[in-house]
Amino acid sequence: xxxxxxxxxxxxxxxxxxxxxxxxxxxxxxxxxxxxxxxxxxxxxxxxxxxxxxxxxxxxxxxxxxxxxxxxxxxxxxxxxxxxxxxxxxxxxxxxxxxxxxxxxxxxxxxxxxxxxxxxxxxxxxxxxxxxxxxxxxxxxxxxxxxxxxxxxxxxxxxxxxxxxxxxxxxxxxxxxxxxxxxxxxxxxxxxxxxxxxxxxxxxxxxxxxxxxxxxxxxxxxxxxxxxxxx
Amino acid sequence: xxxxxxxxxxxxxxxxxxxxxxxxxxxxxxxxxxxxxxxxxxxxxxxxxxxxxxxxxxxxxxxxxxxxxxxxxxxxxxxxxxxxxxxxxxxxxxxxxxxxxxxxxxxxxxxxxxxxxxxxxxxxxxxxxxxxxxxxxxxxxxxxxxxxxxxxxxxxxxxxxxxxxxxxxxxxxxxxxxxxxxxxxxxxxxxxxxxxxxxxxxxxxxxxxxxxxxxxxxxxxxxxxxxxxxxxxxxxxxxxxxxxxxxxxxxxxxxxxxxxxxxxxxxxxxxxxxxxxxxxxxxxxxxxxxxxxxxxxxxxxxxxxxxxxxxxxxxxxxxxxxxxxxxxxxxxxxxxxxxxxxxxxxxxxxxxxxxxxxxxxxxxxxxxxxxxxxxxxxxxxxxxxxxxxxxxxxxxxxxxxxxxxxx
Ligand SMILES: Nc1ncnc2c1ncn2[C@@H]1O[C@H](COP(=O)(O)OP(=O)(O)OP(=O)(O)O)[C@@H](O)[C@H]1O
Ligand SMILES: [Mg+2]
Numbered sequence: 001x002x003x004x005x006x007x008x009x010x011x012x013x014x015x016x017x018x019x020x021x022x023x024x025x026x027x028x029x030x031x032x033x034x035x036x037x038x039x040x041x042x043x044x045x046x047x048x049x050x051x052x053x054x055x056x057x058x059x060x061x062x063x064x065x066x067x068x069x070x071x072x073x074x075x076x077x078x079x080x081x082x083x084x085x086x087x088x089x090x091x092x093x094x095x096x097x098x099x100x101x102x103x104x105x106x107x108x109x110x111x112x113x114x115x116x117x118x119x120x121x122x123x124x125x126x127x128x129x130x131x132x133x134x135x136x137x138x139x140x141x142x143x144x145x146x147x148x149x150x151x152x153x154x155x156x157x158x159x160x161x162x163x164x165x166x167x168x169x170x171x172x173x174x175x176x177x178x179x180x181x182x183x184x185x186x187x188x189x190x191x192x193x194x195x196x197x198x199x200x201x202x203x204x205x206x207x208x209x210x211x212x213x214x215x216x217x218x219x220x221x222x223x224x225x226x227x228x229x230x231x
Numbered sequence: 232x233x234x235x236x237x238x239x240x241x242x243x244x245x246x247x248x249x250x251x252x253x254x255x256x257x258x259x260x261x262x263x264x265x266x267x268x269x270x271x272x273x274x275x276x277x278x279x280x281x282x283x284x285x286x287x288x289x290x291x292x293x294x295x296x297x298x299x300x301x302x303x304x305x306x307x308x309x310x311x312x313x314x315x316x317x318x319x320x321x322x323x324x325x326x327x328x329x330x331x332x333x334x335x336x337x338x339x340x341x342x343x344x345x346x347x348x349x350x351x352x353x354x355x356x357x358x359x360x361x362x363x364x365x366x367x368x369x370x371x372x373x374x375x376x377x378x379x380x381x382x383x384x385x386x387x388x389x390x391x392x393x394x395x396x397x398x399x400x401x402x403x404x405x406x407x408x409x410x411x412x413x414x415x416x417x418x419x420x421x422x423x424x425x426x427x428x429x430x431x432x433x434x435x436x437x438x439x440x441x442x443x444x445x446x447x448x449x450x451x452x453x454x455x456x457x458x459x460x461x462x463x464x465x466x467x468x469x470x471x472x473x474x475x476x477x478x479x480x481x482x483x484x485x486x487x488x489x490x491x492x493x494x495x496x497x498x499x500x501x502x503x504x505x506x507x508x509x510x511x512x513x514x515x516x517x518x519x520x521x522x523x524x525x526x527x528x529x530x531x532x533x534x535x536x537x538x539x540x541x542x543x544x545x546x547x548x549x550x551x552x553x554x555x556x557x558x559x560x561x562x563x564x565x566x567x568x569x570x571x572x573x574x575x576x577x578x579x580x581x582x583x584x585x586x587x588x589x590x591x592x593x594x595x596x597x598x599x600x601x602x603x604x605x606x607x608x609x610x611x612x613x614x615x616x617x618x619x620x621x622x623x624x625x626x627x628x629x630x631x632x633x634x635x636x637x638x
Contacts, residue, residue: 048636057533058632078537085535092533092635095526100241112234113535169635 089158148179239547257556334401368417382427529634
């Protein structure tokens, strides 16, 4: 299967604190097209750092991040903006949505920035909202949606523009158990249907089992990398 | 771009109260500034117009030395030729030659120094319309010798009334003191009570007989049909009559022109101070709003909204606030100035009578030149741009990784 992301000897040292923090140590990982991966590990193990670096939001101290054969560590900041816009979908723990836009506008947002055609964009946005079960909420603003619904809109937005892969940093951290399962189920289903590579981080044991691959980080290094068969 | 503008517009209404306070502050600030400006502008404009109308006229002609030393011997010797030219000139509306003497006025009660204006009643009436400013008495109507018009202020101070007798004393050409008795024919009042207190009008012909001389003309004031043509008329006449000095109204009323110029500078300074204050308020508001949205802006920068777009978004937000405020301020001012310029503001009711002593009218009709609105709009645009840049830059300096981490 095609490799979407490949990291070689990825290291990150935060030097701005009193004692330098080795947040990532020599991480060598590959992610194939269509994989659904959970990054787990205790707090401070480097999950966010890893996702930020492969998402082009942060630079590694050492090593390379190759996405579709391109080393993004060598890209200029302005190129990275465009690269993120066209190739990567993001879901964060919170504050994913623009409060002044409706659910539909939020889902269309990335496609608007990509300058896609209007009709197609709206069709796709509606379809994605249907997919995440919010077909009846397309004209609501985020303030009137529950936390779980907001995260589902965020997932719809991240996938709507058909990125190479989607990074989700603790997408369920602010959700109750039911909403968390619901969100992960939706993510798993979309991963299958759209064949979009999905990587999420969590330290929530309950949702880990939804992933087909679980990478465990400990102190910035890969401790375990396991594959599971899921129904 | 359209998307950015829509988001920016909606963003300013997220914190409705803060935005409304900011817009109101701009509106009220500009209204205050513009009203102060229109008030002083109107006041000076009126003062200027009445000065020209009642006293200065469009242009004045003197012996070059008369301007420095208003002595009887500094005369316009070729006045007769100038009269002929002026009467024949289609561009001239009216003119009046005057004999001007410094003298003493003695009434039964007291003695005061006065400037004696020896006039030709018909010419003077056409030029300054002094005949229309009588509050009592008549304007040199009958064939009586030694009539005099005194200003209301002087009449009050010296307790002179219509038909009162008084004595004028002045020097003749040889420096000899001459005295003559006059009788008050009328009392006049112009907008400038300082003028009224110091100037009295008598007939040129009476002075002529008292001095036993030819007619003496020290000053010719004239009105043109078109005020715009004044500089060119001055140049023409100056060349034809080089022995005299021809001055236009703005050269004569230098201190008044200066006052107007100074008021303009003051108004601009006041507006700049108001705009500075508003600018700081706006910067503060926008910085607060950027700071509050750190994570949201971080998210936007992460998902691919580049710095230019984030910069533009904050720029539009600031621009919307300042434009709404400016629009409000200008509309409020225009409305207010329009209303007050019709009815005028009577300063007498708030104890402003003392203004009259300085030649200012007690009823002020605020007005504003289009120029000032332009100046203001340019200043507002400059302030808006300057105030926008800092918060907008602050927003683009956010590092997406840091901003989304900032839990
Ligand atoms: N900007 C920074 N400056 C200095 N140290 C940092 C910075 N960001 C992260 N760290 C440190 O790097 C290490 C890894 O942090 P990271 O946020 O990647 O962990 P995490 O696995 O995401 O933790 P959590 O589960 O709490 O989110 C931690 O020790 C953290 O304190
Ligand atoms: Mg984290």
